Amino acid sequence: MKKLFAILFLLVIIGIAYSQAPSVIKEKVTNSKDTIKKEKTNILPETLIKDTVFDPNVKxxxxxxxxxxxxxxxxxxxxxxxxxxxxxMHKMTAAHKKLxxxxxxxxxxxxNGKSxxxxxxxRGPFVRSREIDLSKKAFMAIASSKGAGSMKVTIETIVKK
Known part of the structure; x- marks a missing residue:
């Protein structure tokens, strides 16, 4: 009787966890049963557009x-x-000594001109030759080579007009 109760309790917990799981996990489960292959969408440009919105009101x-x-x-x-x-490291942030x-x-x-x-x-970086430390997401978004650890950059401050 105790084993039956324990199994029932675990099934309820798993059901609650599954119902609160992100929709991405649910989609993967349902998509694996589909017989038609769907095209994969690349989410990288959407996140970059969201984080680096062009605003004509800034200088x-x-x-x-x-x-x-x-x-x-x-x-x-x-x-x-x-x-x-x-x-x-998944946000667009940076460390600078003075800004x-x-x-x-x-x-x-x-x-490559990417920005x-x-x-x-x-604050940082605490290396004399470096001007700025970027989060990993920001660095990889503009890196020419994904294996590189540093790069030459131009830094511009954004001022509202």
Whole structure:
């Protein structure tokens, strides 16, 4: 009787967990039963567009050309930044030595012309030759080579008109 009760209890817990699971997991389960293959959608451009929205009401002011940029190590994910926020390597954030917290800046890779808009929420990098540390998501969005650890960038501050 106790085993039956325990099994019933586990089935209820699993049912509750499944009903509260993200819809992505449910779609994968239902799609595996489909016999028709569906095209995969690339979510990367959508996230970049959401994070780097073009706004005609802002002006870009050159801060530094030929700056040396790198990205945070994975070990810092979840730790507190100097601004008090938790560092999230999946957000468009950056660390800069002097720019105020909350500043929005555009960082452009000089090798390929790709750029992202990031928010300064930490101090650093604490290496004399480096100008800015980007989150991993921001760095990979503009990197020419995904294996690179640093790049030459142009940094522009964003000022409302």
């Amino acid at each position: 870009y002011v050159l801060y530094k050309k030929n700056g040396h940029a790198s990205y945070y190590a994975d070990k810092f994910h979840g730790r507190r930044t100097a601004s008090g926020q938790r560092f999230d 105020p917290f909350g500043s929005k800046i555009r960082v452009t890779n000089e090798a 992202v808009i990031v928010e300064v929420n930490d």
